[in-house]
Amino acid sequence: MATALYRRYRPETFAELIGQAHVTDPLRHALSADRVNHAYLFSGPRGCGKTTSARILARCLNCAEGPTDTPCGVCPSCVELSRDGGGSLDVVEIDAASHNGVDDARDLRERAVFAPARDRYKIFILDEAHMVTQQGFNALLKIVEEPPEHVKFIFATTEPEKVIGTIRSRTHHYPFRLVPPSELLTYIEQVCSSEGVSVEEGVLPLVVRAGGGSVRDTLSVLDQLIAGSPDPTVTYDHAIGLLGYTHGELLAEVMTALASGVGSETFHALHKVIHTGQDPRRFGEDLLEYVRDLIIVDQAGQEAGELLPGTSAATLEGMRSLAQGMGTPTLSLMADVMAEALSSMTGATSPTLHLELLMARLLVSRGQGAVTAPVAPSRPVVAEPAKPVQQPSPSALAPLPEVAVDAPPAQPLTEPAMIDAWPEILEAIGEKKRGVWSALVGTEVMGLEGDVVTIGFPSLTSAELLKKPQGPGLAANAELVREAILTTTGHRVRFKVQQLPATAPTPPAAPPAAKEASKAPEATGSWPTVLPPKVEEEKSVEESELVVEPETLAGPVAGELSQVGEAVIREVLGGELISENRVDDEN
Numbered sequence: 001m002a003t004a005l006y007r008r009y010r011p012e013t014f015a016e017l018i019g020q021a022h023v024t025d026p027l028r029h030a031l032s033a034d035r036v037n038h039a040y041l042f043s044g045p046r047g048c049g050k051t052t053s054a055r056i057l058a059r060c061l062n063c064a065e066g067p068t069d070t071p072c073g074v075c076p077s078c079v080e081l082s083r084d085g086g087g088s089l090d091v092v093e094i095d096a097a098s099h100n101g102v103d104d105a106r107d108l109r110e111r112a113v114f115a116p117a118r119d120r121y122k123i124f125i126l127d128e129a130h131m132v133t134q135q136g137f138n139a140l141l142k143i144v145e146e147p148p149e150h151v152k153f154i155f156a157t158t159e160p161e162k163v164i165g166t167i168r169s170r171t172h173h174y175p176f177r178l179v180p181p182s183e184l185l186t187y188i189e190q191v192c193s194s195e196g197v198s199v200e201e202g203v204l205p206l207v208v209r210a211g212g213g214s215v216r217d218t219l220s221v222l223d224q225l226i227a228g229s230p231d232p233t234v235t236y237d238h239a240i241g242l243l244g245y246t247h248g249e250l251l252a253e254v255m256t257a258l259a260s261g262v263g264s265e266t267f268h269a270l271h272k273v274i275h276t277g278q279d280p281r282r283f284g285e286d287l288l289e290y291v292r293d294l295i296i297v298d299q300a301g302q303e304a305g306e307l308l309p310g311t312s313a314a315t316l317e318g319m320r321s322l323a324q325g326m327g328t329p330t331l332s333l334m335a336d337v338m339a340e341a342l343s344s345m346t347g348a349t350s351p352t353l354h355l356e357l358l359m360a361r362l363l364v365s366r367g368q369g370a371v372t373a374p375v376a377p378s379r380p381v382v383a384e385p386a387k388p389v390q391q392p393s394p395s396a397l398a399p400l401p402e403v404a405v406d407a408p409p410a411q412p413l414t415e416p417a418m419i420d421a422w423p424e425i426l427e428a429i430g431e432k433k434r435g436v437w438s439a440l441v442g443t444e445v446m447g448l449e450g451d452v453v454t455i456g457f458p459s460l461t462s463a464e465l466l467k468k469p470q471g472p473g474l475a476a477n478a479e480l481v482r483e484a485i486l487t488t489t490g491h492r493v494r495f496k497v498q499q500l501p502a503t504a505p506t507p508p509a510a511p512p513a514a515k516e517a518s519k520a521p522e523a524t525g526s527w528p529t530v531l532p533p534k535v536e537e538e539k540s541v542e543e544s545e546l547v548v549e550p551e552t553l554a555g556p557v558a559g560e561l562s563q564v565g566e567a568v569i570r571e572v573l574g575g576e577l578i579s580e581n582r583v584d585d586e587n
């Protein structure tokens with residue numbers, strides 16, 4: 001029977017231990033400077049080298065040439081403590097999980113009194129030290145406090161906080177960490193080549209992922225893959241099947257369908273996933289990870305290969321074209337939606353249904369991100385050709401000079417700039433209040449007129465939330481939206497809400513540019529909103545209630561078109577004008 005990989009590759013010196021330099025370097029310093037403490041506490045997640053390090057430390061301390069940071073490897077102690085050795089009489093390993101009582105502690109205490117049989121020190125390694133009972137620790141306390149010259153203690157534990165403080169304070173504490181994926185990947189590549197095993201591209205990153213940063217787990221997974229492989233080469237399909245991950249091609253297919261924004265393709269791709277028997281939650285996690293990778297590819301450009309080790313040039317190229325087609329803002333919005341859906345999927349009665357609903361939301365958020373696509377984000381904001389500003393009715397507002405004190409806008413806010421900034425504004429809202437953000441998913445800027453922004457909602461029911469206060473005695477959620485607009489664009493605006501139309505909209509007072517803007521996502525295939533006719537007009541009544549009064553007003557004031565708007569609000573809808581309220585308030 002072959003020995004397990006992780007036992008065959010157990011490091012024998014600190015130099016061989018990977019990913020723990022922050023711990024092993026100071027330890028080696030202490031050893032070479034002969035400043036060794038009498039008790040150590042090694043803590044950290046399972047399988048990252050605590051017990052192995054304890055054995056190496058014992059080997060370093062008891063080497064005939066030692067104490068040294070590089071054991072000679074040939075003296076009797078070194079041979080006995082090597083990975084094939086039978087163990088040394090002077091190094092006692094105790095599994096505290098099964099020897100955790102007072103009697104065991106007393107026994108240990110008695111053994112510690114005797115001098116080492118042959119070597120420099122009597123070394124006690126207490127594995128799973130957190131399992132020692134309170135009484136056990138108390139019995140140990142005296143000897144750990146003032147041990148005889150020849151005794152060293154090494155405690156290893158996954159839960160250092162469970163080791164009583166009086167013991168802990170007498171040890172030097174070295175926290176071990178999970179090993180970073182890139183380091184693990186390089187390591188198992190070496191293991192494969194020294195084992196003479198060939199693996200297909202993409203297999204090793206999966207192994208690293210399954211190992212979760214633990215060297216022992218990673219090697220066990222690799223061992224299992226190699227042992228169970230029917231072919232001399234471990235294939236990607238074999239690895240996918242055994243580890244339960246979603247096939248990379250399937251992920252790419254779903255993402256491509258989402259990118260195209262065509263609902264039918266998306267659901268076809270999703271059903272293919274479900275028919276392969278994939279666990280919906282696992283698939284969701286894999287897809288989220290894939291989106292993360294796409295964002296990295298989009299942001300890192302040529303350096304993406306270094307950041308995603310183990311990914312072939314061809315795969316990277318495919319990901320690059322997919323990522324560039326969608327852009328980071330859309331991808332990051334999608335990632336947010338997925339992360340939220342995944343957390344609500346835990347224990348869900350029908351995870352498949354959740355997955356399908358998630359796809360729908362992703363299609364919506366994709367359409368939302370697509371609004372920004374045609375406009376380069378870094379493009380300087382160009383003001384629209386100015387409309388002749390009239391000083392219309394006496395009730396209309398004059399530009400307020402003190403506005404500049406509140407928010408000094410370098411340029412007047414334009415509609416394209418507003419549309420451009422919308423995803424960022426949503427992100428800012430998302431950081432402040434998740435609930436408000438989700439109410440705004442799928443919304444679009446439909447127009448900007450003066451300082452009034454029209455926000456289109458797929459459903460006006462979600463807009464209701466904006467009227468609600470942020471908390472008892474606090475301003476309405478709408479204020480949060482206005483603040484986010486202010487911090488993102490530098491303009492304090494008012495806004496009104498409107499139902500997003502199913503087809504090209506004709507909002508009563510929207511300038512022509514607004515119609516085009518709201519048509520744009522339609523053309524690229526956002527989730528269609530079907531509305532019964534005439535609803536638009538009815539809903540517009542609510543819209544006037546939702547126009548919220550800002551503290552200050554910015555931007556150029558209403559021209560001809562807003563007069564049309566006034567007339568519509570006044571005569572057709574029977575609403576009140578904001579400006580009238582405002583002037584009244586001030587008078």
Ligand SMILES: [Zn+2]
Pocket residue numbers: 062063064065071072073074075076077078
């Ligand atoms: Zn030696």
